[in-house]
Amino acid sequence: MPSPDHNPAFPAAQPGAAPESVRPAPVRVIAVASGKGGVGKTNVSVNLALSLQNAGQRTLLLDTDLGLANVDVMLGLSPRFTLADVLAGRCELRDTLLEGPGGMWIVPAASGKRHMTELLPQQHVGLVHAFSQLDVPIDTMVVDNAAGIADGVLTFCQAAQDVIVVVCDEPASVTDAYALIKVLSRDRGVSRVQILANQVQHAAEGRQLFDKLQRVTSKFLDVTLNYLGAIPRDEWLRRAVQRQEAVVDAFPSAPASAAFRDIARRAGQWQSPQGPRGHVEFFMERLIAQPSRSAAA
Template sequence: MQSREYAKLTNTFPLSATRHEPAGPVRTIAVTGGKGGVGKTNVSANLAVALAGMGKRTLLLDADLGLANIDVVLGLQPKHTLADLVAGRATLEEVIIEGPNGVLVVPAASGRRHMAELQPAEHVGLVNVFSELERDLDVMIIDTAAGITDSVLTFCQAAQDTVVVVCDEPASITDAYALIKVLSRERGVDRIQVVANMVRDPNEGRALYEKLVRVCEKFLIDVSLNYLGCVPQDDWLRLSVQRQQPVVKLYPSAPASLAINEIARRTARWQAPTAPRGGVEFFLERIIQQKVKA
């Protein structure tokens, strides 16, 4: 990595004194899951496209650094990725591309082992780089990797809200609980939003959420879970994936589209942060600037 870019990513490179005043605060939402295969990326991509369709200025970050596929899901062909940013071949602004409904996308690279093996300081540095982005935004969706790696924990910690996607499989519930436990005990994340994915009906979605609540209430007394909604098993969604287009755009009347749009309406009401929490945080400089103005 080039020395200048490495300094940025490890948070040792000072911001330019001639920078423009930062834009307003951004609501940041990390979408994650304890295990792979729960539909996390489809929820992230479609949620971002739905929010953009509602007029929200939306940025979608592919934070699955080693096995990225947001660009594939949305049928995009990026010229640059986060790997180019880390290597010093491109700036963050140069990495951003436009997707469906005008959503802005920060693509990552797939099959780049060194990206999956970035050091913790570099994960924090990637978070801090977003403070230099001068675009006016309302919300950023972060599609994390699966599991409890440092990158997942850091990106969830740096977001205002963490959405955990679960499906009705014992391993999904077990791994979601493990992720929530680590986020709570190691990163201080004590408020979790839950989306039940690939369910047969709303009752199954609610029952799935209640299962997770019972486990967490038994062992994690300081964690608050909230039911954000459910997304049904839907052949239209599967078809949209095959066609590399978001279901909310390609089949807006599909059951999955209606469900995701409802989740988007709920998240659209969440307010941007008004004060820093302390620690690593996306768009931290904007939050500090907003607090100084107030």
């Protein structure tokens, strides 16, 4: 793949401030997380991102499972550079970009690099800030997080406009999802969380999972939960994973594919960010640019 530096889709940054008319619009950032592993979170991230791309949203998929990354594996890609190389100073963030299916961009993380799971909080924040210099023409970024409540997960969720928590019908999944929501709410000020039920046998099962979480959070937490929908347990999804493809590409008529397209349609209707919220955020410069551009309009 040619370097983005030589790709006309990546215009070189010009010295000085950009004119108001060409400042890039804000990027909607959606973080996908889960309390425990094994609930299909990365599958959700990959298929949601590709569904958004196929719906006309220029999309970037960021893998922030820093020690056990697998977005590139799920899509059969071979990255030359990863976020580990960025943090080691071996390359710039833009050098990690891979072109994925449908033309969406992917920033891969490293797998089997233990030191990547031991980054300091300021390194997680620095990684978020690095995206302000990424002059890629995108509308939406989907962030695939590691499972659990590590500092990196909390920072990347806080830095997004919307957080999707993936749950499945296992007691540990629901319990750990509540723990994640509690920490995001109390420690990071996240006030709204989207709940996505995965691997459900029928539609009612997804709603029941949401109701379980809703009952507990409404009693003890100051956070709003929204039910985003459910992805059915689907043999075609398993076959797509074996083929190292997204199910929405490999088997577009599969039940899971239809569900992902519906989730992407709902996510595409969420309000775009209107300006900075006063804490760490992805693409901060694009958010700061908004008030002056609105005033000039």
